[in-house]
Amino acid sequence: MFSYCTDPSTLDGLKWLSCYLTTGKHMSFYASFGTVLALLAITAPVALLFGFAGASAARARIAPIRWLGKSYTAIVRGVPDIAFFLFFVIALDQAFEWMRHKVKCPDWDHPIRQGSDFIVCDAAKLPLSSSAQWIHEAYGFSLAVLTFAIVFGAFAANVLFGAMQAVPRAQMETAEAYGMSHRQTFWRILVPQMWTYALPGLSNLWMILIKATPLLFLLGVEDVVYWARELGATKTAKFSDYPHGNWHMQYFFGLLVFYLAFTSLSERVFKRISARLSHGQATAAGEAQRKAAQ
Amino acid sequence: MKKLILTTTALAMTASFAMADTVRMGTEGAYAPWNFVNDAGEIDGFERELGDELCKRAELECTWVKNEWDSIIPNLVSSNYDTIIAGMSITPERDEVIDFTQAYTPADPSAYAAMSADVNLEGGVIAAQATTIQAGFVAAQGWTLVEFATPEETVAAVKNGEADAVLADKSFLDTMVGQDGLVMLERMEAIGGGVGMGLRESDPELRAKFDAAIQSMKDDGSLNTLIAKWEVSTQW
Known part of the structure; x- marks a missing residue:
């Protein structure tokens, strides 16, 4: 990075540190913070969407849809995350490739499953084995988003389902008395009011999601924890210009600061949202706001 | 004749296209x-x-x-x-x-590294990387095995006293011994092929x-x- 970094063994103190902290490897480490934040920014809304769909399905009037919603939340919540990430993602990837294979290579005569191997024609590979590394990484990243969304969507569905049940029945009855249809009461009365009940549960999920990103490396996506582990590992002079002992403590302390800062920021944001949502609600928090305003 | 040459070139070209596929x-x-x-x-x-x-x-x-x-x-x-x-x-x-x-x-023997040269392997706790031949070997001996996801963690476990010795490829341990008092043991195990x-x-x-x-x-x-x-x- 800097001109004086050509021979780090002659440097010491701050100069050495400035060279050390700007190696290509450290740049990948800094970039991985962006990866994690991007993952969270995309996953959270998608998971919420999955959750909303799951919760709505779980209280549908048509039995098969209700069963679908209930079994989605029950099954996904029951499977350990790591099992999901090790096996489900590979299965998902294979399902995509299998579908592409059926469309793109109809006259393929070899079996797709050969023992433990999974072989599709070259044109059906996802991504194509000739595509650039960043496409492979983007594909791994989107698989990760989808898997996170499915897992956390199931938990969110349960939270939202409970929140929907918590909206006072009297509110719904009033809406029905005004002649609103089922759909209208759902969108105009139930959904706007349920968020205040859902928020504590959803904020829990968000906190857990923030800390779940190390599962990413199982999918080949390098997150902050992977790089901290890699950079903090003992480096000998033979394989690195910057030999050092085991610095896991320092790197993980850095991560600790990052995660604490991030969660405390989230905490503050949730507090504001919560105050907004309680406004005018028939809850204790809403009542307190009314009293304070008087 | 000309047609034949053309077909062969075409064949050779398609073959080379297939070859040009990237190996990951x-x-x-x-x-x-x-x-x-x-x-x-x-x-x-x-x-x-x-x-x-x-x-x-x-x-x-x-x-x-x-x-x-x-x-x-x-x-x-x-x-x-x-x-x-x-x-x-x-x-x-x-x-x-x-x-x-x-x-x-x-096939090279695997080696042990520990904090002192006279550590008792049979009664001790041995660290190894999960799903390696070394982990399989320690488990088969009936010794106490602690497994870690990465090689670095196996060595760290010995340094902080969680394990008494680590079993790994000798070439890997060569890069690790000499730091923080870590020494190689005399005993080796002929495992792997x-x-x-x-x-x-x-x-x-x-x-x-x-x-x-x-x-x-x-x-x-x-x-x-x-x-x-x-x-x-x-x-x-």
């Missing part, structure tokens, strides 16, 4: 001197150099992929990459799931290409030069 090489990137991530953030080490040379000899275009050791075989068989080149010993159990090329380093490249069982063509390339490197002595340069094992 899967490795762990945490096992110096075999494979590790260098200061620039790239995969480096004995296997990086070996793999690049093998690809050149087999006239393949290769790219490198990092993958956690735990899921390195499942991701190979589901075609996320095409080879495993990660210091993987050839064992009958692995051979049931994937195929191996011929070994590119000879040499290190080879892992490929899908349904991929015999690629395996044949790499096999031939390894053979040519053995024949002209360049493999021995590489082994000596990185100090990964004994010579052929």
Whole structure:
């Protein structure tokens, strides 16, 4: 990075540190913070969407849809995350490739499953084995988003389902008395009011999601924890210009600061949202706001 | 005649198109001197150099992929990459799931490292990386085994007293002993059958290409030069 970094063994103190902290490897480490934040920014809304769909399905009037919603939340919540990430993602990837294979290579005569191997024609590979590394990484990243969304969507569905049940029945009855249809009461009365009940549960999920990103490396996506582990590992002079002992403590302390800062920021944001949502609600928090305003 | 030439060229061209497919090489990137991530953030080490040379000899275009050791075989068989080149010993159990090329380093004994030379292995706690031949060996002896996901953690466990000794490839421990009072023990274990490249069982063509390339490197002595340069094992 800097001109004086050509021979780090002659440097010491701050100069050495400035060279050390700007190696290509450290740049990948800094970039991985962006990866994690991007993952969270995309996953959270998608998971919420999955959750909303799951919760709505779980209280549908048509039995098969209700069963679908209930079994989605029950099954996904029951499977350990790591099992999901090790096996489900590979299965998902294979399902995509299998579908592409059926469309793109109809006259393929070899079996797709050969023992433990999974072989599709070259044109059906996802991504194509000739595509650039960043496409492979983007594909791994989107698989990760989808898997996170499915897992956390199931938990969110349960939270939202409970929140929907918590909206006072009297509110719904009033809406029905005004002649609103089922759909209208759902969108105009139930959904706007349920968020205040859902928020504590959803904020829990968000906190857990923030800390779940190390599962990413199982999918080949390098997150902050992977790089901290890699950079903090003992480096000998033979394989690195910057030999050092085991610095896991320092790197993980850095991560600790990052995660604490991030969660405390989230905490503050949730507090504001919560105050907004309680406004005018028939809850204790809403009542307190009314009293304070008087 | 002209038509014949045209068809042959066309055939040769399609063949070369198929050949131009990129081969993705899967490795762990945490096992110096075999494979590790260098200061620039790239995969480096004995296997990086070996793999690049093998690809050149087999006239393949290769790219490198990092993958956690735990899921390195499942991701190979589901075609996320095409080879495993990660210091993987050839064992009958692995051979049931994937195929191996011929070994590119000879079968070397595994070694122990501990904080003192007179540690009692039978009654002690032994650290090893999960799903390695060393972990299998310790478990089979009936000793107390603690497993870790990465090689670095196995050594750290010995340093902080969680384990009494670590069992691993000697070449890896060579890079670790001498720091913080870590010493190599006299005792070695003859386990494993040499290190080879892992490929899908349904991929015999690629395996044949790499096999031939390894053979040519053995024949002209360049493999021995590489082994000596990185100090990964004994010579052929």
